[in-house]
Amino acid sequence: MTMKGTAERIIEAALQLISEKGYTAATTKTIAELAGVNEVTLFRHFGNKRGLLKAIIEQFSYYPLLQQEINQNMTWELEKDLLNISLKHFQFLMSIKDFVMIAFKESIQFPEISEEIANMPLLIKKELIHYFEEMYQQGKVREVDFEAAALSLIALNFGHFMSRARLGTIVSDIPTEELLQTSVAIFSRGLVS
Amino acid sequence: MTMKGTAERIIEAALQLISEKGYTAATTKTIAELAGVNEVTLFRHFGNKRGLLKAIIEQFSYYPLLQQEINQNMTWELEKDLLNISLKHFQFLMSIKDFVMIAFKESIQFPEISEEIANMPLLIKKELIHYFEEMYQQGKVREVDFEAAALSLIALNFGHFMSRARLGTIVSDIPTEELLQTSVAIFSRGLVS
DNA sequence: CTTTCATGCAAGTAATCACTTACATCCTAG
DNA sequence: CTAGGATGTAAGTGATTACTTGCATGAAAG
Structure with a gap:
């Protein structure tokens, strides 16, 4: 099951880039690149960019x-x-x-x-x-x-x-x-x- | 001399918006709007967006x-x-x-x-x-x-x-x-x- | 072996970005 | 009164944005 690993890698990349550049400046393209994943994969996992942020928040609430x-x-x-x-x-x-x-x-x-x-x-x-x-x-x-x-x-x-x-x-x-x-x-x- | 007042108002608006949303998300359009100034006036004063940030930094160094x-x-x-x-x-x-x-x-x-x-x-x-x-x-x-x-x-x-x-x-x-x-x-x- | 599902790839969307150009208007200093 | 400089308006530039669609690939599960 590569799915979990993929989602996690996207979240990690987003975490790093958003913390460095901020939400807006961290583009979905660069996040996908850093995660070593195609950009569309990001949207297939989290729906939209905000969904990715939501996933990050949820991860830390637990x-x-x-x-x-x-x-x-x-x-x-x-x-x-x-x-x-x-x-x-x-x-x-x-x-x-x-x-x-x-x-x-x-x-x-x-x-x-x-x-x-x-x-x-x-x-x-x-x-x-x-x-x-x-x-x-x-x-x-x-x-x-x-x-x-x-x-x-x-x-x-x-x-x-x-x-x-x-x-x-x-x-x-x-x-x-x-x-x-x-x-x-x-x-x-x-x-x- | 209205110039000083205009530049100051732009800097104030930029200060507020950039601190709230971050550099990238604070667009030149919204900064100009908040300053009550036309967008081109911003560029005539500071050259480009980065020049505006530079002006902000310089202001606080003094x-x-x-x-x-x-x-x-x-x-x-x-x-x-x-x-x-x-x-x-x-x-x-x-x-x-x-x-x-x-x-x-x-x-x-x-x-x-x-x-x-x-x-x-x-x-x-x-x-x-x-x-x-x-x-x-x-x-x-x-x-x-x-x-x-x-x-x-x-x-x-x-x-x-x-x-x-x-x-x-x-x-x-x-x-x-x-x-x-x-x-x-x-x-x-x-x-x- | 075949079906399924995650992913990659290519191409394209409308919107928005920073930034430019040309011209009109206004205020003020001389 | 007039000339110059600061500002407004209008229109547009190419680049980039978030996001979509259709199809190919590959691996794993039944």
């Missing part, structure tokens, strides 16, 4: 949730846990980098993407607030606005991701893990009671 | 520097200064929001933009490192990797900006100033000696 992986491996040591979460968060963003880029490029034109991409920080926020509240009960973090704290850690990771994904090492050549480690060290020290 | 404003009003009280810097940084990003969006959308296709947009964090990083080093001399911050610390604060602000600029209040409806305040409070507490 993406393995970061949420669950955060809940596991909790040691209830603030810095250790936050570093683990941050690393996972960063790696997760990197693994779906192309999709994130498309989402930020085309969110105004295709509102369906906005909902999809907003869902990620919302879920992580929920988990983090839950974690902070539990840690507060244990007397391990001081009293702050936990929602704001959660959003800050998310913003921190996302900012690092954007910088690395878009500008590479232009801004700094500190290794990512080192950067996140310092980043989380400061943040968690600001949270401990 | 943008008043955030750098200077940071250097002023230093109180050498960590949290107060960092909050001031963060607020200014955020407001600055918001004021050139459309340009930032274009930069992140088209940086792969037009590398000139990448350099322009990377310059901003580089300058702020330099100032922050300088500030942290001085504060360390004064015994007011503990010893950390100051570059990583600077990058973290920048990532923090940029992350908040991206969230608000792109997703609005979907993720959270905490007022921006309140969010930044908590954000900086945690961060600066993690830095003090």
